[in-house]
Amino acid sequence: MSLFNDWNQELTPLLEKYKGRKHPLEYNNLYQLLVMVVLSAQDSDANINKIAPALFEVYPNMESLAVSNVDALIPHISKVRNFGTKASWLLEIAQTIKTDSAIPTTMENLVALKGIGRKSANVIMREAGSPAEGIIADLHVIRVAPRIGIISETKDGNKVEKQLMQVLPKAIWGEIGMAISFLGREICRPTNPKCEVCPVSKSCDYYKSAVLG
Structure with missing residues (x-):
């Protein structure tokens, strides 16, 4: 050192x-990025990029995710590691945030969400152009x-x-x-x-x- x-x-x-340079997760908006970041924990970006298009056809925004349930969501993310836990996290996030426009971009508010630690929060903030806090x-x-x-x-x-x-x-x-x-x-x-x-x-x-x- x-x-x-x-x-x-x-x-x-x-x-x-x-x-x-854009993050390797192939997202089109902040909602997609948040979902993909949660799914990518202990999994590869390449795998998440593969399953994402079909997932977002069914769940195009936070509102559509908020009214879903674990049984409906799991078939779309079953190829992701720890998919059961991640399904619960995503639904809780969606029911907490409710709309895409309410997605937080500060460290404090992001790490308060299920399944988002500092690493994930830093990625989301960087891609959103928010001032770095880590x-x-x-x-x-x-x-x-x-x-x-x-x-x-x-x-x-x-x-x-x-x-x-x-x-x-x-x-x-x-x-x-x-x-x-x-x-x-x-x-x-x-x-x-x-x-x-x-x-x-x-x-x-x-x-x-x-x-x-």
């Missing part, structure tokens, strides 16, 4: 590469941020987020988590990372030790 790096400057090439810490960020040397290693997403918030300036919170996530998905793979094309290899602990020796 590099304690004295000016990470704001070191990470600029990464932000320039990925800033503003940093996205998904599985890719949990793996890649310590590898680069920005933070010390932990598997706890909340601890990763907290560490990142301590060492990175608030001005980049809204974009840096997703940028690190894209880096992990595309370049900084668990095995055979493509260090030669990485925008932050010069600042990376892994590159310095494992590649340069």
Whole structure:
């Protein structure tokens, strides 16, 4: 972990590469994003993208979801991990919010909803263009941020987020988590990372030790 790096400057090439890129969940509006984020917990974005079109044909908005029930919803999400629990969460969210226009975009109000933790809230806020109150810490960020040397290693997403918030300036919170996530998905793979094309290899602990020796 590099304690004295000016990470704001070191990470600029990464932000320039990925800033503003849409999340891999293929949503068309805030309602779809919220539903897909809840469904994607412990599942893949690709799987959620696959089942989403048929789901949203039946449930095009929060109002239609609010008047449904578990038995009606489950057939549309049965290929999603933990679908029973997620069906209950989505129905409770819909019955709480009631309309698309009432979907919250602040940390406090999002994490108050069933099935939405800080990671999910950060994703929704980033995509909605809301001021960042934290940093996205998904599985890719949990793996890649310590590898680069920005933070010390932990598997706890909340601890990763907290560490990142301590060492990175608030001005980049809204974009840096997703940028690190894209880096992990595309370049900084668990095995055979493509260090030669990485925008932050010069600042990376892994590159310095494992590649340069």
